[in-house]
Amino acid sequence: MLAYTARRLLMLIPVLLGMSIVVFSIIHAIPGDPALTILGEKASPKAIAELRESLGLNNPWYIQYFAYLKDIVTGNLGISLHTKAPIAAEIVPYLAATAELTVVSMFFAVFIGVNAGIISAWKQNSWFDYIAMLIALIGVSMPVFxxxxxxxxxxxxxxxxxxxxxxxxxxxxVVAVTHFYILDSLIAGRFDQFKEVIQHLILPGVALGTIPMAIIARITRSSMLEVMRSDFIRTARAKGVGQFLVVYKHGLKNAFIPVLTVIGLQTGHLLGGAILTETIFGWPGVGRYIYSAILNRDYTVIQSGVLVIATIFVMINLVVDLLYAYIDPRIKYR
Incomplete structure (x- = not known):
């Protein structure tokens, strides 16, 4: 297990290197001048030229890339062209806001989706099954905005x-300490603020978690239906094991691997930022942060932000792969 984990972490290096090259190439292929965006259309050519020189935009593309790569390796992530602030410090509150919203959304999605899928499989072709799958279909089809x-x-x-x-x-x-407002309100002993933070999380959390909930419900149902027809389930029933234990202890554990895969993918997707949801609810997440950088032609923020999101996504996939062996002991990593 440790050797497999080490190999996967080493594989992270070429993946992120390739991602940085792709993002750098795409961003610099887009027409537009960051200096003109920062100074405005009424800026003089001399002022624009001086700003381009100070930002290093006149250097060849490979020099700009290696300067960016040097910042990434040293953990600096560079300086925002628009705010002149270090990106490593500036992005933390936005990542914390997105992570907090993602946790609430996925808790809602997993709790409702898994249980709805289990009961639908348990009561196949019942009124609950039809209603739950209809709601799941509506949830997948409904626009989040x-x-x-x-x-x-x-x-x-x-x-x-x-x-x-x-x-x-x-x-x-809330006085930001960790930038996770739930924790910060508890650290400060402000339970009134804690209540406010939870209330602010409910509406965007439900809106953002609706599509993952519907997907998880459908995957859980189909996986459970396949497992419940297995020989070991019939054997457990023949031994007199209760239906609840058969479904939740024996059935769910063996049906959970595809569900876990979907949960990991949806979590990584939400951690990338949900621009529509964050915009509608005024949520200061990483999606809006990168979107603002795109509007401002802030190359360094876009490049570093996408790389951070890619790193998080790959790490979530690694955690999911390691959990496979915990759920199913037959899976061995050599």
Missing amino acids: WLGLMEQWYFAQELKWLPSIGRDNPRDP
Whole structure:
């Protein structure tokens, strides 16, 4: 297991190197001048030329790439062309906001999706099965931006149960320590702020978790149906094992590998930032951060942000692969 993990971590180097080359090439192939975007269209040619020189934009592409690669290797991630701030420090609050939202979304998606899929397989062709799969189909097909707007209209505007935008109460903001507001409010002993943070997470969390929930429910159902027809399930039933234990202990454990794969992929996808959801709910996540960098032609932020997201995605896939052996002891990594 340790040797396999070490090999996978070493494989991360060429993957990220290739990703950095692809992103660098695509970004520099897009027409436009970052210096002109920063200074504005009324800037003089002399001012634009001086800014390009100071930012190193007049250097050949390979010199710019190796300067960028040097920053990545040293953990610096470079300096934002737009804000002049170090990207390594600037991106942390955005990553924390996206990670917090992803955890809530995936908790909702996994809890509802897995249980709905299990019960649908257990009660195949029942009214619950038909309704659950219909809801899953609607969940996959429903646009996230429409669901978010409907949530805001009904739960925030009509019922006034939950806030519609932001991460916390702007009149009583959370003091950022870890930038995870749930933890920061608990560290400060502010349970009123903790309640506010949870309330702000519910609407975007449900909106963002609806599609993963529907996918997980459908995968769980199909995987459980296949496992429940296996010989060892019939043997367990013949021995008098209760239906609940047969389904949740024997069936789910053997059916969980494809479900775990989907959970890992959906988690990595959400950690990449959900621009629509973050925009609708005013959520300061990494998706909006990179989107703003694209509008501002901030090459360094785009390159470093995409590389950070790619690293997280690869690490999640590694964790999922290692969990396979824990769930199914027949899987051995040599």
